[in-house]
Amino acid sequence: xxxxxxxxxxxxxxxxxxxxxxxxxxxxxxxxxxxxxxxxxxxxxxxxxxxxxxxxxxxxxxxxxxxxxxxxxxxxxxxxxxxxxxxxxxxxxxxxxxxxxxxxxxxxxxxxxxxxxxxxxxxxxxxxxxxxxxxxxxxxxxxxxxxxxxxxxxxxxxxxxxxxxxxxxxxxxxxxxxxxxxxxxxxxxxxxxxxxxxxxxxxxxxxxxxxxxxxxxxxxxxxxxxxxxxxxxxxxxxxxxxxxxxxxxxxxxxxxxxxxxxxxxxxx
Amino acid sequence: xxxxxxxxxxxxxxxxxxxxxxxxxxxxxxxxxxxxxxxxxxxxxxxxxxxxxxxxxxxxxxxxxxxxxxxxxxxxxxxxxxxxxxxxxxxxxxxxxxxxxxxxxxxxxxxxxxxxxxxxxxxxxxxxxxxxxxxxxxxxxxxxxxxxxxxxxxxxxxxxxxxxxxxxxxxxxxxxxxxxxxxxxxxxxxxxxxxxxxxxxxxxxxxxxxxxxxxxxxxxxxxxxxxxxxxxxxxxxxxxxxxxxxxxxxxxxxxxxxxxxxxxxxxx
Numbered sequence: 001x002x003x004x005x006x007x008x009x010x011x012x013x014x015x016x017x018x019x020x021x022x023x024x025x026x027x028x029x030x031x032x033x034x035x036x037x038x039x040x041x042x043x044x045x046x047x048x049x050x051x052x053x054x055x056x057x058x059x060x061x062x063x064x065x066x067x068x069x070x071x072x073x074x075x076x077x078x079x080x081x082x083x084x085x086x087x088x089x090x091x092x093x094x095x096x097x098x099x100x101x102x103x104x105x106x107x108x109x110x111x112x113x114x115x116x117x118x119x120x121x122x123x124x125x126x127x128x129x130x131x132x133x134x135x136x137x138x139x140x141x142x143x144x145x146x147x148x149x150x151x152x153x154x155x156x157x158x159x160x161x162x163x164x165x166x167x168x169x170x171x172x173x174x175x176x177x178x179x180x181x182x183x184x185x186x187x188x189x190x191x192x193x194x195x196x197x198x199x200x201x202x203x204x205x206x207x208x209x210x211x212x213x214x215x216x217x218x219x220x221x222x223x224x225x226x227x228x229x230x231x232x233x234x235x236x237x238x239x240x241x242x243x244x245x246x247x248x249x250x251x252x253x254x255x256x257x258x259x260x261x262x263x264x265x266x267x268x
Numbered sequence: 269x270x271x272x273x274x275x276x277x278x279x280x281x282x283x284x285x286x287x288x289x290x291x292x293x294x295x296x297x298x299x300x301x302x303x304x305x306x307x308x309x310x311x312x313x314x315x316x317x318x319x320x321x322x323x324x325x326x327x328x329x330x331x332x333x334x335x336x337x338x339x340x341x342x343x344x345x346x347x348x349x350x351x352x353x354x355x356x357x358x359x360x361x362x363x364x365x366x367x368x369x370x371x372x373x374x375x376x377x378x379x380x381x382x383x384x385x386x387x388x389x390x391x392x393x394x395x396x397x398x399x400x401x402x403x404x405x406x407x408x409x410x411x412x413x414x415x416x417x418x419x420x421x422x423x424x425x426x427x428x429x430x431x432x433x434x435x436x437x438x439x440x441x442x443x444x445x446x447x448x449x450x451x452x453x454x455x456x457x458x459x460x461x462x463x464x465x466x467x468x469x470x471x472x473x474x475x476x477x478x479x480x481x482x483x484x485x486x487x488x489x490x491x492x493x494x495x496x497x498x499x500x501x502x503x504x505x506x507x508x509x510x511x512x513x514x515x516x517x518x519x520x521x522x523x524x525x526x527x528x529x530x531x532x533x534x535x536x
Binding site for chain 2: 057058060062064065080085087089098101102103112114115116117118119170216218220221235236237238239243254255258260262265
């Protein structure tokens with residue numbers, strides 16, 4: 001059976017690198033559609049445009065206008081395709097407006113050298129059953145954020161004080177993560193995972209929508225099956241903007257994705 | 269008098285968002301032209317394309333082929349211009365080939381909110397006179413890397429063991445930095461500073477050219493005059509690739525730029 005993710009990101013090829021998509025209302029959060037889901041739709045189109053390079057290595061997306069559920073178009077243009085990597089420009093549009101413009105370099109992660117010399121440390125999280133399920137969010141939150149139904153997300157209790165009006169001020173949120181339907185996340189799905197957690201500004205006592213200007217994701221390995229650990233941090237809140245760094249670690253203890261986004265601070 | 273940087277990045281406007289550039293041989297390193305300099309040339313073209321938004325906020329560049337000194341063309345296309353920010357696509361080409369394709373969002377850093385809540389810690393460096401001047405590099409290095417003449421770069425002695433065959437293995441290089449002609453670095457110049465230091469893989473005992481796949485720079489403030497501190501780190505060397513995170517701090521102790529690039533590991 002197809003996973004919910006595959007269904008929600010399915011595309012209709014229209015030739016010449018053009019694809020039709022249907023943005024599912026299940027990914028709405030607040031007034032818009034989750035940027036990670038949109039990046040996943042774009043990422044899947046790129047994968048179809050360069051079938052010999054199925055995996056994102058790096059994707060940079062610039063968010064131009066807020067998307068709405070419903071029909072969308074993704075156009076892809078192969079800028080260069082070599083033996084091992086291909087670079088592609090892509091745009092997601094709706095109603096004649098560009099929503100997202102992106103650049104991406106794709107390859108095949110299975111054919112990359114297998115050496116690993118990672119000095120980054122895997123996030124330490126309490127056992128899953130001691131973490132706070134996002135499904136415990138109040139009804140009014142869940143009504144405005146149906147995307148919470150897409151995941152099984154268990155937030156480290158040390159990073160969830162903001163939900164009770166007591167943000168830690170550390171600028172750090174980390175959680176266990178898997179899809180609600182139990183399907184494993186693939187490399188294109190990691191593009192979504194990097195933007196799935198609540199904005200790290202919640203932990204700074206700045207609730208509210210934090211519009212993304214730019215999001216770049218590096219995918220470094222095909223994730224092993226099972227639960228992922230996702231960590232978000234910010235270290236530079238200044239000039240009305242903040243950066244959000246995300247790491248995704250797989251069940252084999254491997255750092256499979258790193259992302260950074262630049263977002264506007266919520267007005268508080 | 270014009271700074272060397274302004275002269276080397278000067279453009280000839282050809283209308284319709286097109287600009288002519290002349291890549292100066294003084295920025296050669298190894299077999300190619302420094303990617304930070306190229307990004308500066310692209311960044312300057314974007315600034316000229318949207319004059320009401322003179323400063324890069326975020327720029328993502330994908331490197332497609334190696335540039336050579338000499339004539340180049342930069343094409344810019346404004347994707348969206350609002351009241352405070354503009355997003356632009358840009359390409360640098362030579363001899364009919366695209367060298368770099370980029371996306372950028374520009375604004376005016378002087379008009380951004382002045383709040384700062386940075387938790388990142390400023391790099392600790394020995395006094396400038398106790399650091400190792402890049403101009404002390406052996407003659408054969410300086411011959412293949414004329415770009416070293418562009419800077420006054422003083423590397424932390426704790427991070428320069430690789431130059432004597434004893435890399436620390438930490439994946440960390442930091443240095444004091446200013447332009448050789450004493451002119452201060454402006455926001456577009458920061459795009460170059462983020463790719464000016466030797467590859468952080470030198471500190472891992474992996475010398476050699478590390479081709480950049482993608483480089484994204486966030487510029488967060490107009491740098492104060494004077495010496496900059498520049499720090500490069502890598503935390504995830506895997507799959508034949510590594511990420512390189514750069515921070516640039518100004519003389520007022522402000523984190524003015526953050527960048528991350530994905531590069532191919534040098535073959536050792």
